[in-house]
Amino acid sequence: MSKEKISPNEIKLKNRQLIYQYVRKNNSVSKQDIVVALQLSLPTVTQNLDYLEKQKLIDTSCKIKNTGGRNATAFTYIKNAKMAIGVYSTVNHINAVAVDLSGMVTGVVKEKRRFNLDDDEYLKRIGEAVEEVKKQANILDEDLLGVGIAVPGLVSDDGETVLYGMTLNFTGKTREEIAKHIPYNSRLVHDSYAAGYAEIWNDHRVKNGFYISLSNSVGGSVIINQSIYEGDTQKGGEIGHMLVVPKGGKRCYCGRTGCFDTVCSACMLDQYTDGNLEKFFVLLKEGDKTAAQLWDEYLDYLAIAVYNMRILFDGVIIVGGYVGAYIGDYMEDLCDRVDQYNPFSDSARDYLIQCRYKREATAAGAAIFFIDDFLNSI
Known part of the structure; x- marks a missing residue:
């Protein structure tokens, strides 16, 4: 079966994107750097750089200093162009x-x-x-x-x-x-x-995995090949409604009992501090017994969820949301709890990470x- 031919316009667009992304990634490059790195002809590179400059997406006001000869133009991308x-x-x-x-x-x-x-x-x-x-x-x-x-x-x-x-x-x-x-x-x-999406965008360490959002409600994102998998009906990653307490669980806002949301929403912690999650973690660090008890139970349930997501997707697990912003000092403890369930030789330390975005x-x-x-x- 013959492969479908790529049109000249598609090739042109692909080359332009390659050049622009190379400039973005390397921040300041010469025209010759692009020619060598992308194996494109000088006229192709020149034409696309001219286009990007006219669109005000790249800057050419700086020079790259050479030890001899003329200084080359430095092409840099303008972060706030759009x-x-x-x-x-x-x-x-x-x-x-x-x-x-x-x-x-x-x-x-x-x-x-x-x-x-x-x-x-x-x-x-x-x-x-x-x-x-x-x-x-x-x-x-x-x-x-x-x-x-x-x-x-x-x-x-x-x-x-x-x-x-x-x-x-x-x-x-x-x-x-x-x-x-x-x-x-x-x-x-x-x-x-x-x-x-914010976590995985431009972060090539994460190819496949799961993002756990621990905020006022619990949610998640399935990450497959650096894209968010939404599922057939946009319910992919709805970890908050995974059943974790089969009998005697608390009632969830969905009307059912025993959902993961009922044991690992941020509210399970900050209800002790009148809705102030930061204050909860201050008390926890100070050795408050009630805070420590709430946190111990919280980590137990979270460890189960992390383990289950790892078994399902065999990728990086990112702990995010409101709680994820504060969990850094407790990641070792969480890893130990997850490893208690793991039948394989890998350690949670190899795949369990705290979110990069701590705010917003x-x-x-x-x-x-x-x-x-x-x-x-x-």
């Missing part, structure tokens, strides 16, 4: 962040506001947060790729509708309703997918979906 905004609406906060082409958060707006999508003032506040972070990051209208809106619920594949929003009772809400006061291109994103991972991930789409379309 930007995206991510919003995360939680039960008590509205978070908005600006993200540049490197995935770096360059602006943050966070406000305590009770979740209520039926209140137009609340929706206005989401729109105002977007404008504030846009101004903070100096984003021009023509440079804004879009606004990703992360929500604690399952979202349709086209990013238009909340399929399951039992956590905060907003099933059926649409992007049009939620983004009523956002005058830019936007889409809805499942919060766990957004956080997982979900909002950043919602924005990165737009960054990724742009980079794939250059």
Whole structure:
């Protein structure tokens, strides 16, 4: 069977993306560096660099110093040439962040506001947060790729509708309703997918695995070949509703009992400190007996979940969410507990890691979906 031929336009686009990604990865390179590294002709490299410069995606104002002869032009990519905004609406906060082409958060707006999508003032506040972070990051209208809106619920594949929003009772809400006061291109994103995507984007250490989001509710992201696997009906990774207490478990917000969410949400810890998770970990470090008891039970359940995800996916397991931001000092303990279940020779220390994004991972991930789409379309 003959292979389908690649059109000249497809080859041209692929070469342009290769060149741009090489500049992004290496930050400052000469034209000859690109020719040698990518094995492309000088005219092809020159033509594409000219295009990228005209699009204001790369800078040519610097020189690479040589020991002899003329200094070569240094091609560097402009991180803020295009930007995206991510919003995360939680039960008590509205978070908005600006993200540049490197995935770096360059602006943050966070406000305590009770979740209520039926209140137009609340929706206005989401729109105002977007404008504030846009101004903070100096984003021009023509440079804004879009606004990703992360929500604690399952979202349709086209990013238009909340399929399951039992956590905060907003099933059926649409992007049009939620983004009523956002005058830019936007889409809805499942919060766990957004956080997982932020973790793996541009991090080639993680090819396959699972991201566990331990926040006010528990969720997850299945990672296959550096992409988020959503499943046939967008329920992939819904670890929060995995049954872990077969009998006598607490009632979950889904209406059933014994779900993983009932034993490993952040609320199981910060209920002891009136909703202040940071204070809980301060008390834990100080040796508070009640905090230590709650944490010991929490780690036992978490270890079971980590072990199960490892058995299922045989990849890196990332511990993230609100609790993941504080778990660094306790990773060794967690690894030991996971290893008690493992019948194989590998150790949890080889595959269990703390999240890179300690703050604003979900909002950043919602924005990165737009960054990724742009980079794939250059």
